[in-house]
Amino acid sequence: MKEEKGILEARRKKAEELEALGEPLFPNDFRPTDRAGILQELYRDYDQEALERLNQTFKLAGRLMARRDFGKAVFGHIQDQTGRIQIFVKRDEVGEEKFKLFKKYYDIGDILGVEGPLFRTKTGELTLLVRDLRLVTKAFRPLPEKFHGLRDTELRYRRRYVDLIMNPRVREIFLTRTRIVQYLRDYFISNGFLEVETPMMQPIPGGATARPFKTYHHALERDLYLRIAPELYLKRLLVGGFERVFELNRNFRNEGVSTQHNPEFTMLEFYEAYATHEDLMRRTEEILVGLAQELYGSNRITYQGQELDFTPPWPRIPFKKALLEIGGVPEEVLNSREKILELAQAQGIKMDPREPVLQKLWAKLFDALVEPKLIQPTFITEFPVEISPLARRNEQDPSITDRFELIVAGREIANAFSELNDPRDQRARFEEQIQKRLADDLEVHPEIDEDFIRALEYGMPPAAGEGLGIDRIVMLFTDAPSIREVILFPHLRPEA
RNA sequence: GGGCCGCUAGCUCAACUGGUAGAGCAAUGGACUCUUAAUCCAUAGGUUGGAGGUUCGAGUCCUCCGCGGCCCA
Numbered sequence: 001m002k003e004e005k006g007i008l009e010a011r012r013k014k015a016e017e018l019e020a021l022g023e024p025l026f027p028n029d030f031r032p033t034d035r036a037g038i039l040q041e042l043y044r045d046y047d048q049e050a051l052e053r054l055n056q057t058f059k060l061a062g063r064l065m066a067r068r069d070f071g072k073a074v075f076g077h078i079q080d081q082t083g084r085i086q087i088f089v090k091r092d093e094v095g096e097e098k099f100k101l102f103k104k105y106y107d108i109g110d111i112l113g114v115e116g117p118l119f120r121t122k123t124g125e126l127t128l129l130v131r132d133l134r135l136v137t138k139a140f141r142p143l144p145e146k147f148h149g150l151r152d153t154e155l156r157y158r159r160r161y162v163d164l165i166m167n168p169r170v171r172e173i174f175l176t177r178t179r180i181v182q183y184l185r186d187y188f189i190s191n192g193f194l195e196v197e198t199p200m201m202q203p204i205p206g207g208a209t210a211r212p213f214k215t216y217h218h219a220l221e222r223d224l225y226l227r228i229a230p231e232l233y234l235k236r237l238l239v240g241g242f243e244r245v246f247e248l249n250r251n252f253r254n255e256g257v258s259t260q261h262n263p264e265f266t267m268l269e270f271y272e273a274y275a276t277h278e279d280l281m282r283r284t285e286e287i288l289v290g291l292a293q294e295l296y297g298s299n300r301i302t303y304q305g306q307e308l309d310f311t312p313p314w315p316r317i318p319f320k321k322a323l324l325e326i327g328g329v330p331e332e333v334l335n336s337r338e339k340i341l342e343l344a345q346a347q348g349i350k351m352d353p354r355e356p357v358l359q360k361l362w363a364k365l366f367d368a369l370v371e372p373k374l375i376q377p378t379f380i381t382e383f384p385v386e387i388s389p390l391a392r393r394n395e396q397d398p399s400i401t402d403r404f405e406l407i408v409a410g411r412e413i414a415n416a417f418s419e420l421n422d423p424r425d426q427r428a429r430f431e432e433q434i435q436k437r438l439a440d441d442l443e444v445h446p447e448i449d450e451d452f453i454r455a456l457e458y459g460m461p462p463a464a465g466e467g468l469g470i471d472r473i474v475m476l477f478t479d480a481p482s483i484r485e486v487i488l489f490p491h492l493r494p495e496a
Numbered sequence: 497g498g499g500c501c502g503c504u505a506g507c508u509c510a511a512c513u514g515g516u517a518g519a520g521c522a523a524u525g526g527a528c529u530c531u532u533a534a535u536c537c538a539u540a541g542g543u544u545g546g547a548g549g550u551u552c553g554a555g556u557c558c559u560c561c562g563c564g565g566c567c568c569a
Binding site (some may be wrong): 006007008010066068069070071072073074075076088090091092100110121123125127140142143144145146147148149150151152153154155157166183240259347348350359368397461482492493494495 | 497498503505506507508509513520521522523527528529530531532533534535540541562563564565567568569
């Protein structure tokens with residue numbers, strides 16, 4: 001057994017003493033009827049007299065966060081999901097025996113059940129005068145320091161439960177995350193979209209270019225991959241006759257972990273039959289403005305010190321034009337592999353010189369030179385067909401696609417296009433992708449998803465689809481600099 | 497992947513050019529019936545992220561490693 005250090009040992013010993021006195025440490029028969037934050041709100045404007053007239057007692061459970069001991073009376077604060085409220089425990093109110101238990105055996109960090117009327121202290125704070133109290137859950141570990149709380153970033157992520165106890169701002173971020181997810185779900189449901197669930201484990205990972213996680217199904221004796229995107233399955237549903245569908249769930253990509261990337265992240269993908277990417281641009285504007293209004297009552301929000309204005313319409317800039325004018329890449333460079341590689345070298349942009357697809361090099365330039373400069377919401381359109389294997393070709397110019405990406409604050413927030421529904425072209429694009437694939441490229445799967453082609457052969461209605469990066473949207477609307485601040489349990493390397 | 501910064505008591509942080517590792521909060525014992533970072537007295541608490549090295553002597557200097565953060569790409 002691991003040797004325990006002073007404080008842990010003391011707490012354990014104390015708990016065992018309490019247990020020996022016949023007090024259960026983890027009872028489950030206390031039923032609170034009130035909550036701290038609700039009481040604060042309800043009785044905010046009640047003065048002492050009004051509270052007395054109420055002539056009512058309240059019952060709540062919460063974690064003891066602080067105590068101030070005066071001998072025969074103790075002030076404390078208890079905290080539940082909704083907030084905090086001060087409690088006043090007096091010997092004369094709770095009786096000698098319970099008072100002694102409280103003073104000697106209950107610690108900061110314990111969850112207590114308390115009962116009594118509300119009053120106002122001399123300083124005017126709404127306070128529960130405790131008539132009865134008991135231990136609901138004994139804490140065997142001490143909380144962090146009351147004033148500074150838990151600051152160490154690493155510890156905050158590794159022990160998010162402590163982070164949530166100590167830092168109200170963190171609770172707020174995750175409450176906002178839930179509101180955002182609920183808003184989006186409501187939006188799509190009320191616009192006639194069906195929420196569906198498609199496979200997380202796929203025999204052929206598709207719908208994006210990314211290195212997948214691989215696993216193995218023993219009974220089937222086959223490899224399976226955690227999905228990198230749900231796209232190909234959602235399109236099968238369009239074939240099946242569901243005309244508006246969405247899925248809001250996790251994707252997995254086997255890439256680095258950092259403040260901007262988590263190996264599992266949340267994506268909302270939606271597909272709309274008989275719509276085009278133009279329609280989706282308008283929808284995207286509507287959705288983000290709606291969120292800004294819902295959360296802040298304004299089209300403008302502040303992100304990391306800069307103001308973002310979501311008032312539509314947002315600029316639409318063709319991909320190539322953005323490279324030339326925003327990225328400052330000269331036209332003659334774009335058409336020469338050698339010159340691109342030269343430029344990349346000079347600017348320290350990482351590129352594989354063996355990469356056979358010129359447009360993939362363009363994409364690298366775009367990520368490095370254009371994306372970071374786009375702060376206000378901007379649609380980039382007309383992506384080259386070579387890097388858009390699932391998007392419909394533009395009718396006038398078959399070298400580009402009817403696709404857009406939404407960039408906000410230098411980050412890709414959404415990716416959408418009118419869907420390619422010609423099975424012949426789709427097969428040709430997949431074949432092209434595999435043919436041009438470098439032998440050690442783990443981001444392009446070397447097999448064609450034949451069943452997906454077969455589905456297209458049955459006829460997929462014309463449609464447009466979009467993926468919204470939920471973590472990034474939450475970052476924007478909670479002013480979070482790191483993806484780790486908006487994911488409850490972000491992946492970190494194993495503890496040192 | 498590269499550069500820089502950090503890792504010291506449960507938590508938040510000190511410790512000059514290398515010279516006996518400290519404080520506040522938390523804890524323990526005590527005083528106190530309107531405090532809110534309560535106050536006052538006392539006590540205890542450490543393999544300084546890990547492994548090597550230099551030195552009479554290392555938290556401090558050097559090397560390697562681990563984890564995190566920031567910046568670059």
